[in-house]
Amino acid sequence: MQAELIDIRNHMAQFPPFDEMPEELIDQVVGGVEVEYFRAGTQILEFGQDNTWLYYIRSGAVEIFRRSGELYNRIGEGDIFGQFGLLMNKTVRFPARALEDTLVYRIPEATFQYLFENDDGFADFVETEDRSRLRSALSRREKSNDLMTSKVTRLISRAPVSAPCTVRLQEAARIMTDQGVSALLLMDESGENPMLKGIITDRDLRTRAVTEALPSETPISDIMSEGLITIRASAYIFEAMLMMLHNNVHHLPVMDKDEVRGVIALSDIVKYESQSSLYLVSNIYHQNDVKGLKKISRDVPDTFVRMVNEDANSHMIGSAMAGIGRSFTQRLLELGEEKLGPPPIPYCFMALGSMARDEQLVVTDQDNAMILDDSFVPEEHDEYFLALAKFVSDGLAECGYTYCTGEIMATNPKWRQPLRVWKGYFTDWIENPKAEALLNSNIFFDLDGIHGNTGFAEELKALVAEKASHSQRFLTLLARNALNRTPPLGFFRTFVLEEDGQHRKTFNLKRRGTAPLSDLIRVHALACGSRAQNSFERLKVIGQTKLLLEDDLGNLRDALEFISIVRIRHQALAIEDGRKPDNNVRPEDLSPFERSHLKDAFQVVSNAQKFLRFRYNAQVGRNAQ
Amino acid sequence: MPSNPEGQSNTPKSTWPEQYRELAQQAKSPLLKAFYEAGCVDPDMPMSDVPLVALDFETTGLDPNEHSIVSVGLVPFTLGGIQLGRCWHQVVRPQLPLHQTSIEVHGITHSDIDKAPDLNEVLDKLFSYLNGRIPVVHYRDIERPFLNVALQWRLGEGIRFPVIDTMAIEAHLHPDRRPTRWQRLLGKKPVSIRLADSRQRYGLPHYASHNALIDALATAELLQAQIHHHFGPNTPIKDLWL
Numbered sequence: 053m054q055a056e057l058i059d060i061r062n063h064m065a066q067f068p069p070f071d072e073m074p075e076e077l078i079d080q081v082v083g084g085v086e087v088e089y090f091r092a093g094t095q096i097l098e099f100g101q102d103n104t105w106l107y108y109i110r111s112g113a114v115e116i117f118r119r120s121g122e123l124y125n126r127i128g129e130g131d132i133f134g135q136f137g138l139l140m141n142k143t144v145r146f147p148a149r150a151l152e153d154t155l156v157y158r159i160p161e162a163t164f165q166y167l168f169e170n171d172d173g174f175a176d177f178v179e180t181e182d183r184s185r186l187r188s189a190l191s192r193r194e195k196s197n198d199l200m201t202s203k204v205t206r207l208i209s210r211a212p213v214s215a216p217c218t219v220r221l222q223e224a225a226r227i228m229t230d231q232g233v234s235a236l237l238l239m240d241e242s243g244e245n246p247m248l249k250g251i252i253t254d255r256d257l258r259t260r261a262v263t264e265a266l267p268s269e270t271p272i273s274d275i276m277s278e279g280l281i282t283i284r285a286s287a288y289i290f291e292a293m294l295m296m297l298h299n300n301v302h303h304l305p306v307m308d309k310d311e312v313r314g315v316i317a318l319s320d321i322v323k324y325e326s327q328s329s330l331y332l333v334s335n336i337y338h339q340n341d342v343k344g345l346k347k348i349s350r351d352v353p354d355t356f357v358r359m360v361n362e363d364a365n366s367h368m369i370g371s372a373m374a375g376i377g378r379s380f381t382q383r384l385l386e387l388g389e390e391k392l393g394p395p396p397i398p399y400c401f402m403a404l405g406s407m408a409r410d411e412q413l414v415v416t417d418q419d420n421a422m423i424l425d426d427s428f429v430p431e432e433h434d435e436y437f438l439a440l441a442k443f444v445s446d447g448l449a450e451c452g453y454t455y456c457t458g459e460i461m462a463t464n465p466k467w468r469q470p471l472r473v474w475k476g477y478f479t480d481w482i483e484n485p486k487a488e489a490l491l492n493s494n495i496f497f498d499l500d501g502i503h504g505n506t507g508f509a510e511e512l513k514a515l516v517a518e519k520a521s522h523s524q525r526f527l528t529l530l531a532r533n534a535l536n537r538t539p540p541l542g543f544f545r546t547f548v549l550e551e552d553g554q555h556r557k558t559f560n561l562k563r564r565g566t567a568p569l570s571d572l573i574r575v576h577a578l579a580c581g582s583r584a585q586n587s588f589e590r591l592k593v594i595g596q597t598k599l600l601l602e603d604d605l606g607n608l609r610d611a612l613e614f615i616s617i618v619r620i621r622h623q624a625l626a627i628e629d630g631r632k633p634d635n636n637v638r639p640e641d642l643s644p645f646e647r648s649h650l651k652d653a654f655q656v657v658s659n660a661q662k663f664l665r666f667r668y669n670a671q672v673g674r675n676a677q
Numbered sequence: 678m679p680s681n682p683e684g685q686s687n688t689p690k691s692t693w694p695e696q697y698r699e700l701a702q703q704a705k706s707p708l709l710k711a712f713y714e715a716g717c718v719d720p721d722m723p724m725s726d727v728p729l730v731a732l733d734f735e736t737t738g739l740d741p742n743e744h745s746i747v748s749v750g751l752v753p754f755t756l757g758g759i760q761l762g763r764c765w766h767q768v769v770r771p772q773l774p775l776h777q778t779s780i781e782v783h784g785i786t787h788s789d790i791d792k793a794p795d796l797n798e799v800l801d802k803l804f805s806y807l808n809g810r811i812p813v814v815h816y817r818d819i820e821r822p823f824l825n826v827a828l829q830w831r832l833g834e835g836i837r838f839p840v841i842d843t844m845a846i847e848a849h850l851h852p853d854r855r856p857t858r859w860q861r862l863l864g865k866k867p868v869s870i871r872l873a874d875s876r877q878r879y880g881l882p883h884y885a886s887h888n889a890l891i892d893a894l895a896t897a898e899l900l901q902a903q904i905h906h907h908f909g910p911n912t913p914i915k916d917l918w919l
Contacts, residue, residue, distance in 0.1 A: 086761070
């Protein structure tokens with residue numbers, strides 16, 4: 053850089069990420085700059101256009117848009133844009149338009165890559181900080197619409213409406229009508245301070261009172277829901293959203309210690325974020341036939357892409373997608389019960405695998421099972437449950453959840469059994485483990501009751517948690533199975549690619565990345581008696597037992613998040629391009645940033661597998677009776 | 678004023694390429710011959726395609742016959758981009774004594790000058806920037822006449838070329854920039870067409886420092902802004918050069 057251009061260097065040196073950069077490096081950057089002027093209203097970057105520049109705003113203001121045309125951010129002097137495209141595949145992901153007359157400094161891609169590789173501050177800024185910077189910029193706007201940064205208390209619009217749990221049905225209904233609320237909190241007032249005891253909702257009144265023609269004098273405590281799921285006042289809206297999705301509840305009391313601050317309803321969040329996955333979920337419950345469900349299932353990929361573009365993390369996306377899948381299943385079960393009549397004996401419908409783990413994406417098949425009450429008599433009852441299972445399974449297939457090729461579905465009589473048989477299955481898997489059998493039953497160790505008497509599923513979880521940690525041999529074999537799939541890393545950190553078949557020259561991010569990770573996390577989780585199903589939750593539980601070092605846990609968490617998010621973005625891009633999403637990635641489609649970090653992440657998986665082999669004595673060849 | 682290049686303003690604007698061909702025949706200095714042989718762009722060429730070079734001289738005064746060049750700043754560019762890495766700034770030793778007043782203007786001191794080469798020694802480089810490009814200046818009565826006189830002294834012959842004058846463009850856009858007495862009484866302020874003031878009207882940033890290079894850069898940016906606001910990238914160059 054010519055010394056006379058010091059004005060330009062001094063300007064850049066005021067703003068991150070250049071403010072932390074050595075002067076000589078900024079001088080080098082300035083030496084590569086091209087200056088360009090854009091009149092207000094001019095399009096600077098078009099969606100999908102090739103872009104090989106990072107833009108720095110010297111003066112003026114620029115609006116950044118989503119592909120949909122919706123405003124994403126407004127940035128000004130000293131801000132940069134265009135980096136998303138450079139990090140991805142050099143095509144513009146966020147169109148940009150000059151809001152005011154704007155002078156930009158264009159920094160060539162070669163300089164960008166050089167800085168990325170040689171200046172940690174710069175790399176951190178453009179890959180991570182930038183998101184939070186964007187996020188904070190967004191929250192500065194008058195109407196923040198970010199679920200990640202707003203607290204649930206924002207959604208509370210009135211003091212909670214409650215009644216003693218001794219009131220009668222009619223009185224409860226009258227209070228709800230007078231106050232115009234869709235849920236009434238019921239308090240136990242026998243003690244010194246009233247305690248939250250239960251809740252009754254509009255829907256409960258319809259399904260439990262009106263349809264059953266209960267007398268208006270029925271004590272409300274007979275039909276209220278107890279064992280309430282609540283949320284703490286300091287939680288973020290997205291946590292409330294996850295909680296509603298996971299538990300299929302539409303009202304959450306917001307608690308400040310023991311005191312109820314208010315109630316938030318699903319509709320509050322939907323109003324707040326009308327594009328959210330919850331909106332889709334609430335829509336699912338409004339459908340009255342498979343045709344209707346099939347129709348709205350076409351919105352699932354869009355919801356997925358939207359969450360990706362809104363920078364949701366993999367846990368949020370996985371939970372939201374699982375919540376949507378769960379809602380389809382639940383609604384199908386409700387419709388099935390309407391069609392076939394009420395179930396003759398209690399039962400629990402179980403989700404298995406990624407749905408149970410809250411780690412579902414868009415490309416997914418159905419894995420489910422039924423636990424029946426022990427009073428089950430096949431000749432009397434099985435016709436009903438087979439019909440119900442078939443109705444749900446076919447319905448799910450209509451909605452895009454393909455049949456499980458391994459026949460792990462409630463339609464398979466083997467997986468439609470009374471609780472005692474299920475307990476026998478799990479006891480046998482754990483106490484008399486056989487490698488082959490375990491390979492096929494792996495999926496049952498991620499389970500979640502989603503409809504009916506979910507207590508049955510909890511009993512199975514308890515049994516697994518108790519027995520698994522005591523069976524060394526079970527853990528050894530499970531660990532050995534978890535080592536079957538290795539990350540695609542060769543010598544000198546090169547990627548090992550598939551050599552043949554349709555997916556030649558690619559590697560599979562699920563089979564070689566997220567699956568080995570969730571497998572090995574499951575082994576540790578079972579070893580420490582955890583009942584958690586989600587991999588991130590499992591890592592938390594493992595952390596409490598000191599089974600793994602804090603550093604290793606952090607690495608595993610980061611690796612899982614990173615591989616998951618690359619996989620998620622890969623699928624979102626495919627959807628946006630109108631291609632069929634899959635898990636097969638070509639290394640050349642990744643940005644240098646993604647490539648380098650993926651290698652780090654795979655290295656973490658590889659190290660964790662080594663530790664697993666050592667910890668559970670799981671060398672192949674030994675213990676392989 | 679002897680051999681004032683402003684005499685050129687009487688020649689039809691569209692004849693520059695012909696004039697270059699003629700001048701190439703007449704020129705004795707190899708540098709000038711090469712300059713003219715590099716040619717002048719077609720008068721109908723759209724501005725978006727024209728290779729340009731912003732040019733700014735710091736001088737010891739305003740009269741080319743009495744004062745000297747102390748520094749040159751050159752910024753090659755096009756409408757689509759200004760490459761900062763290709764900018765050039767050079768302090769040169771003036772033939773005439775440096776006055777204290779001019780030091781205050783451009784900040785170039787005696788010690789800077791003492792180490793500096795004569796313009797003669799950097800002519801090769803200067804022409805490597807000028808050849809094939811149309812110079813852009815803010816106020817055409819400095820750079821072109823000063824270069825003309827300087828070359829007459831050193832090469833024994835002057836130079837002629839078209840320029841784009843960003844100040845003339847501003848003057849053209851603000852014909853009534855000096856308010857009448859009536860208007861002044863009503864509070865109307867004169868419109869300044871100085872470089873910094875003109876830039877402000879286009880939202881261009883303020884530069885704290887002043888030197889030939891930053892001023893040349895400022896001029897290049899101003900031309901980009903003027904064209905985007907008032908003319909458009911398809912405007913033929915013949916509409917703008919003087």
